[in-house]
Amino acid sequence: MRRENPGNVPNIAYMDENGVFNVTRIEMIDLDDYDPYVEEFKLYPPIELMRGCKSxxxxxxxxxxxxxKVQYRSVEKAIDVTKAYIRAGYRRIRFILPIGFA
Ligand code: SF4
Structure with a gap:
């Protein structure tokens, strides 16, 4: 989005101009620091409530x-995000939890 070389952007996967699939360096983040949606582009993917697994x-x-490492989005942030999806018109909201039933 900022026209940066995608190879310098952490935590993404992309296909380069040669058709090679790349995964960039992994940097641990606080899930609460990032909204899982982009209102500007009307992108509302499943809400990531949990990241990682120790298995x-x-x-x-x-x-x-x-x-x-296992991280969780806070309940307060999850509620705020869910409200944003509802404001955008979504009535079916999906969540991501890799080991949610563990
Ligand atoms: S997320 Fe599920 S399949 Fe993947 S390592 Fe953890 S327990 Fe295994």
Missing amino acids: RCKFCQVPWLFKA
Whole structure:
């Protein structure tokens, strides 16, 4: 969005001009510092309530993507975000929790 080289932007995956898929460096963040939606572009993906997992299932990307740390979005922030989705007209709101039933 800022016309930066995407290879310098942490925590993203992108396909370069040669068609090669790249994952940039992983930087741990506080989930509450980032809204999971972009009102300007009308992008309202599932709300990430939890990130990471301490299990190490061989087939799964979650532990290595997030350095086997588990983080949670706060309840207050989750409520604020949910209200924003409702204001945008969404009535079915989905959530992401890699090991939500654990
Ligand atoms: S998110 Fe699920 S599949 Fe992935 S490592 Fe954790 S328990 Fe295993």
